Amino acid sequence: MIARLLTVSAALCWPGACSGDLNVAYQWDRLDLALRDDGPAAYVPENNVAHRLRVWDGALYVAVPRFRRGVPATLCRSDGDRLHAFPSAGLQTPGNCVALQNVKDIEIDHLGQLWVLDTGVVYELDAAAAANRTCDPKLVVLNATTGAIVRSAVMPPAVYAGRAVLSGLSVDLTTLTAVVADIGPDDPGFIVYNLAVGVYRKFRYSKLHTAAGYDEALLTVSPVDRMVYFTTVRSDRMYAVPVSVFAAPLVNDVGRHVNDQGRKTDAASTAMAMDTTGRLYVAYARKVVAWNTLGAAAFDAAELFVQEVRLEWVSSMAFDARGYLWMITSPFAQFLAGGPGPRRPGVKLFKRYCGTTSFALQAAAAGRANGTATAGTRNAAAIAGPSVSAMVALAAASLAVWSRDTA
Numbered sequence: 104m105i106a107r108l109l110t111v112s113a114a115l116c117w118p119g120a121c122s123g124d125l126n127v128a129y130q131w132d133r134l135d136l137a138l139r140d141d142g143p144a145a146y147v148p149e150n151n152v153a154h155r156l157r158v159w160d161g162a163l164y165v166a167v168p169r170f171r172r173g174v175p176a177t178l179c180r181s182d183g184d185r186l187h188a189f190p191s192a193g194l195q196t197p198g199n200c201v202a203l204q205n206v207k208d209i210e211i212d213h214l215g216q217l218w219v220l221d222t223g224v225v226y227e228l229d230a231a232a233a234a235n236r237t238c239d240p241k242l243v244v245l246n247a248t249t250g251a252i253v254r255s256a257v258m259p260p261a262v263y264a265g266r267a268v269l270s271g272l273s274v275d276l277t278t279l280t281a282v283v284a285d286i287g288p289d290d291p292g293f294i295v296y297n298l299a300v301g302v303y304r305k306f307r308y309s310k311l312h313t314a315a316g317y318d319e320a321l322l323t324v325s326p327v328d329r330m331v332y333f334t335t336v337r338s339d340r341m342y343a344v345p346v347s348v349f350a351a352p353l354v355n356d357v358g359r360h361v362n363d364q365g366r367k368t369d370a371a372s373t374a375m376a377m378d379t380t381g382r383l384y385v386a387y388a389r390k391v392v393a394w395n396t397l398g399a400a401a402f403d404a405a406e407l408f409v410q411e412v413r414l415e416w417v418s419s420m421a422f423d424a425r426g427y428l429w430m431i432t433s434p435f436a437q438f439l440a441g442g443p444g445p446r447r448p449g450v451k452l453f454k455r456y457c458g459t460t461s462f463a464l465q466a467a468a469a470g471r472a473n474g475t476a477t478a479g480t481r482n483a484a485a486i487a488g489p490s491v492s493a494m495v496a497l498a499a500a501s502l503a504v505w506s507r508d509t510a
């Protein structure tokens with residue numbers, strides 16, 4: 104009977120629930136906002152392209168990479184419809200390696216910690232300036248509410264080679280382990296960092312090496328089947344690798360553990376997100392598709408938004424705790440093509456009701472209801488254990504039922 108109910112609710116929730124209107128929540132002609140007031144560095148409005156997005160507790164967190172000069176703050180938080188340097192303007196100074204140099208990706212965990220991938224290298228797309236590699240890459244973990252630095256972990260040279268191209272960031276909530284990709288030519292693979300142990304490890308995967316030119320990794324850890332789903336913007340295939348290989352003692356090359364999930368339907372996929380039912384949302388130019396990772400083995404995705412001209416380049420998708428899927432779009436192809444950068448209305452933020460959320464936000468809500476979520480971060484892993492695994496077990500059970508009945 105319970106199984107029946109779960110089946111019915113899963114059937115009702117999909118795909119009907121994700122069919123609200125696609126609304127513009129914010130539109131920024133130039134990401135000028137409050138940055139002008141608090142940035143110490145020179146400011147070139149058209150070089151400030153909001154690139155990654157997360158939502159926590161009613162606030163938006165936005166990564167603004169320093170692809171070119173004139174980006175005063177590379178990590179921002181919303182305050183109404185303005186963005187402020189987060190956690191502070193002082194922590195954004197280029198050339199001061201303690202500060203944030205170039206934030207390429209961000210992730211939020213269920214404890215309210217914002218994980219930040221700072222690649223260190225700045226201005227790699229600036230025609231007028233050479234890329235500057237003064238600072239090493241690092242992962243920074245912040246208290247998303249207060250901005251307090253929980254951890255700032257500089258990567259040792261052993262895990263990133265000279266021409267490393269770091270991008271993509273996802274956090275395994277059960278173990279509080281970050282997974283980052285290096286798609287550079289010298290030592291492509293995954294860089295993994297466990298918050299409790301505090302040590303980096305590198306796992307080689309030669310197929311992550313991408314051709315010259317702009318590319319970025321997209322990756323997502325699924326707590327349901329404990330797989331890391333990954334691809335790059337320009338790759339034509341979707342892959343998955345079990346999270347468990349990153350905890351295995353003697354593994355250095357994960358090549359033989361990687362599953363090829365099949366061909367992506369469009370050439371360039373620009374963003375990825377996973378909801379609590381194990382559905383992987385993938386953004387292409389003008390459309391978003393969703394793939395049930397627990398259903399068909401091959402990447403076989405249903406289309407959510409098709410021929411949506413407003414979705415020109417979706418650089419990030421994020422859920423909020425109220426069931427909305429947020430998408431940040433920008434004229435990024437035009438930005439990449441060089442020239443003066445996007446002068447027409449630039450960054451738009453869309454949202455649509457989908458009736459689902461991310462694992463992190465669902466676990467946070469469950470923990471809050473149970474009065475356990477807000478304990479300090481020192482024994483975060485211990486707190487993470489019970490609530491995340493209970494929630495995942497529930498999600499997995501309902502999905503198992505769902506896929507059996509629809510097979």
Ligand SMILES: *[C@@H]1O[C@H](CO)[C@@H](O)[C@H](O)[C@H]1NC(C)=O
Pocket residue numbers: 197198199233235236237
């Ligand atoms: C790189 O940045 C550092 C710190 O801002 C600066 O001292 C150095 O001159 C820069 N290097 C190049 C080649 O511009």
Ligand SMILES: *[C@@H]1O[C@H](CO)[C@@H](O)[C@H](O)[C@H]1NC(C)=O
Pocket residue numbers: 469473475489490493
């Ligand atoms: C609430 O927390 C307790 C321990 O702190 C745990 O045993 C229980 O399973 C939790 N309940 C839920 C619904 O997560």
Ligand SMILES: *[C@@H]1O[C@H](CO)[C@@H](O)[C@H](O)[C@H]1NC(C)=O
Pocket residue numbers: 214215216246247248249477478479480
């Ligand atoms: C963030 O800081 C607040 C205030 O000190 C604290 O209550 C909360 O537990 C902290 N959260 C995390 C994830 O450290």
